[in-house]
Amino acid sequence: MTKIKLCGLRRLEDVAMVNQVKPDYAGFVFAPGKRQVTEALAESLRRQLDPAIAAVGVFVKAPVEEAAGLANRGIIQLIQLHGDEEEAYVKALRGRTKAPIIRVIRVRGPESLQDLDRYDCDYFLLDTFSGSQFGGLGKTFDHSLLRQVRFPKPFFLAGGLDPDNVAAAIAESSPYGVDTSSGIETAGIKDEKKIRAFVSAVRKEEQS
Template structure:
């Protein structure tokens, strides 16, 4: 079954909503974003999260010790790197934590993705390229650029209830990552969260 990740949770109401509908993952954004949370806020939100839902920390070019502390204290269980992190950076991180590492790629070419697959991260996340932004633009990208990848990947970039079924059917990702598509006026919307989860989980043909 296609995995579901809802990114950018910031409020107690968001936690209550995901606890009711139970995506597989949620994301706490520590990168520069309107959805950014502090470690203290993330710890508070994580304390209220259903333990069956994994918490992912989203980072952009952060010092490795900052990430490691969040892993060691149980605030997050997976790491998502959304900046210019190199293979050396990923290896240094993986030497210090057993938490799985996701590397986000802002898609521009097929060759870029074939090269990204060689990285030592555990999963990729494919997002839209937007000049001057590391992610979270809510824009789609040309999914025809995605080659056959052996490394599992999350599909991101402008996904919402109206296009998510087609996107999953075309790309067969390990999982989908939704942020702005589950929001109304910049805040997570429980009805949109419910719609997205029901669409994915009601289709038995959606397998990774």
């Protein structure tokens, strides 16, 4: 079964909508940007989130102590590194928490997917490259690049996925999981109809 990650939750209303469809993962963004949440808000959201849904903290070159502390307090269950963090950073993080690590690879071409064994992580997340920002672009990359790649760890597919294209993306690349944020929003706000449609599209693809 393809795992589902719905990212960028920042309101109690978002959590209520997500609880209804029960994805496998929900993402809280701690990196600067329009979806950023504070530690206090994330703690409040986690309390309302269905305990069966794992919370993922999204970070861009945050202090190691911040990411590890949020995990060790149970506010998040996984740590997603979105800022091309160096291996020394990951080693320091491993020394402070047992939370699984998702390493983001920003794909711009075949060269982005080489030598994946060098990364210390539990999962990869493949997103669309941009020179101006880390993630949240709402743009897809060429999924055909994945056909010849041997992934040493399970990977989430991200980057511009929405209810209309996610089934085809799964069929083409067979990811461990899919991730979306802007694809389930209208005017920057989580949209219940789009959330339900996205989850339904993934689950229908699994049944076909």
